[in-house]
């Protein structure tokens with residue numbers, strides 16, 4: 001092999017079928033259909049990116065991307081079930097029911113200013129320059145993500161040393177790491193996400209540059225950062241991702257209050273509630289259950305929320321109102337870094353605000369709280385808090401019993417009186433439709 005530190009110049013290495021483990025059996029039949037159709041029409045057709053990497057690792061890719069020398073319009077002409085998407089870069093989506101095969105035309109480097117590429121302050125804002133397969137490989141992020149599986153002879157084409165890097169389980173940026181991160185700071189997040197997901201190491205140069213350039217991450221579009229955050233935390237490796245984020249100093253840029261809470265404990269250890277929330281998310285995903293990012297974010301931003309809440313209360317704001325203000329402050333501060341849609345910030349705020357109600361509820365009020373649509377999440381959150389604060393264990397026991405029907409059963413007579421002065425009309429309507437619902441355990445809404 002050539003000098004591994006420097007950017008290897010494109011030198012096609014063709015790894016024939018018998019020297020790699022990729023079998024067509026592990027490729028989605030729809031992806032194969034697309035590849036064969038392109039080939040039969042005379043175009044180059046390759047599986048590319050994460051799918052090739054994962055196939056080499058013996059895994060089962062969740063999506064299959066195809067690269068070709070056919071233009072998007074030429075691809076569209078071949079498939080009835082094809083639509084063209086994308087503003088920044090035109091892509092073809094070939095749609096088979098729930099499965100979408102993304103077909104991209106080789107992209108060029110074309111940064112000589114001649115094409116349609118626009119670079120502002122070193123940041124690529126739009127590019128639509130078609131190129132060769134070599135150029136397409138070079139503008140990808142990691143060598144392990146730049147391998148091409150050719151349908152014509154079932155070989156793997158490697159222009160950047162990715163085959164060896166997959167074997168060594170190493171994430172190595174193609175080209176100069178600092179320059180590649182400056183072009184697109186999200187690549188730093190991709191590095192830690194893929195390291196966590198694949199159990200790869202990050203090559204020294206790519207790792208060192210993250211520390212230097214981590215502050216650039218906030219220059220990426222907040223919406224894109226939010227998408228990447230979802231991938232980090234909902235990809236089944238939330239706990240590992242968090243450890244990588246922390247170690248790489250990226251957490252300080254993205255979730256500063258969360259980073260501070262971890263650093264306050266010496267840096268190596270996260271608050272137990274965060275660890276449990278992250279591991280719980282991974283476990284639920286492994287079991288095929290649904291997860292909500294709102295709950296996880298509520299745990300990660302809890303130190304910030306508590307801090308803001310204490311400040312409001314100190315200013316004389318009433319406890320519940322202080323929660324709303326505190327949540328508002330935390331969400332606003334956070335939104336300047338990562339966009340947080342209301343469908344996430346709202347339930348997060350509710351879970352926080354319900355904590356005070358769980359703590360102060362009289363037996364009489366318990367039944368009403370049990371019927372709150374967000375009760376279950378608030379209870380689960382209380383359980384997490386008790387991991388760091390043993391004084392809350394008694395309260396957890398109370399609410400555990402309450403759900404089982406024992407404790408508030410005695411109070412359920414009072415609950416109907418409570419219902420009469422119910423605050424939200426929505427709740428009143430539900431009580432009318434489902435009499436007796438107040439005493440029943442809250443559903444897992």
Ligand code: ATP
Nearest residue numbers: 048049050051065139140141142145146184186187
């Ligand atoms: P995953 O398994 O999580 O999907 P992936 O590597 O397939 O990982 P995608 O976001 O699906 O990630 O991207 C597909 C491919 O596109 C990557 O493998 C890489 O070659 C290329 N790519 C994605 N994002 C970037 C980026 N920011 N810069 C350069 N290349 C990228």
Ligand code: MG
Nearest residue numbers: 049050051063
């Ligand atoms: Mg992918």
